[in-house]
């Protein structure tokens with residue numbers, strides 16, 4: 001009964017979409033367990049180029065069942081559009097199931113996300129403005145609307161009325177913005193229910209049945225471990241649990257079901273939105289990486305902040321998740337860059353530290369201590385065999401492996417599915 005969790009091991013956008021599409025060849029079930037359409041997972045394969053926000057990246061393999069777990073917050077409009085786009089490109093979405101326990105992102109959540117960001121002024125978090133944070137606030141506050149609720153019309157209306165009174169009070173009185181109409185919102189919920197009802201299920205049963213039948217389940221993480229609500233650089237985090245623990249609560253599986261935890265790392269580091277980033281490069285090298293790798297957000301189009309690989313953060317993330325495998329992406333981006341640096345420690349108040357600080361304010365003060373290696377000659381781009389990786393690049397990978405404290409089993413050398421070096425399959 002093997003389930004494997006795949007987590008982003010940095011600040012998101014590590015290339016999880018590419019890796020999950022690649023690994024899904026061996027999976028029967030692929031399930032998203034956290035986050036919402038703040039995620040943007042790029043997949044490039046024979047069907048085309050896709051930026052998935054909610055549908056699991058395993059959808060392209062015809063043998064998979066794809067689940068959206070209870071831990072995900074769902075914008076029904078975005079999900080429907082994504083399903084239509086997939087259908088238009090000949091991808092069968094009838095294999096998709098959405099948890100009846102997943103919470104909806106409502107239009108007032110999106111409005112509040114933007115209003116709260118504006119109110120934060122120069123302390124804004126740089127959220128994706130998709131309503132994700134406010135939707136999780138309501139989930140924890142027990143005033144959320146779940147997918148299952150929109151199928152139960154008689155109880156939906158009074159519930160919505162009660163919630164909307166509170167939201168409209170906040171929106172109009174605190175933020176001086178326009179209220180939402182109960183009738184319009186109710187009609188939209190009914191329409192979402194009509195469209196999505198064939199897909200809404202108790203998906204945990206599907207997952208548990210698959211485990212009982214000894215099928216392989218991939219649990220697709222979104223965001224990154226350093227954006228985890230508890231373990232990330234709070235408050236510059238997202239409002240869910242992208243780390244491995246979130247996979248169990250986000251799908252209703254026992255921790256005993258997890259046979260392996262895979263962390264996806266980029267060969268350097270990026271971050272979108274505000275928050276501390278010790279290895280950030282605000283110079284021409286950072287800009288060169290951004291342009292070469294086209295580091296612009298798959299969801300918002302924002303320029304991603306770029307920097308060197310931060311091994312202090314990487315090791316912390318490996319520990320928080322208990323990684324059994326590391327998978328390295330975008331090695332090809334560092335081809336031709338000379339020298340290449342890796343942060344191996346921080347300097348803080350005259351001392352050298354190797355523990356990742358708990359506080360964003362402390363991390364903000366940390367100065368990176370770099371180890372420098374000459375760039376490598378030759379190219380790793382599109383390479384599919386370990387023998388064809390230039391020696392210098394291989395040394396870099398080995399050094400990252402030592403610093404992370406976990407085996408690197410897969411090296412990705414391009415965005416397309418075959419552009420991958422499998423050193424040892426993480427799924428036996």
Ligand code: GDP
Pocket residue numbers: 008012013014015016017018039040041042043044293297298329330331332333412413414415
């Ligand atoms: P995710 O959110 O973790 O799925 O990552 P994103 O899709 O937001 O960003 C990763 C970007 O890197 C996408 O544009 C991918 O197509 C691209 N990508 C993934 N792996 C590789 C790789 O090994 N090399 C290159 N050059 N691009 C890659």
Ligand code: IMO
Pocket residue numbers: 008011012013014038039040041125126127128129130132133221222223224227236237238239271272273274298
């Ligand atoms: P994937 O799955 C990178 C960041 C936002 C912001 C912070 C809070 O593609 O790796 P939110 O909208 O979640 O309240 O924003 O989290 N963020 C991501 N950064 N990749 C993501 O997802 C992200 N999802 C959220 O930029 O800093």
Ligand code: MG
Pocket residue numbers: 012013014039040041042298299
């Ligand atoms: Mg992304």
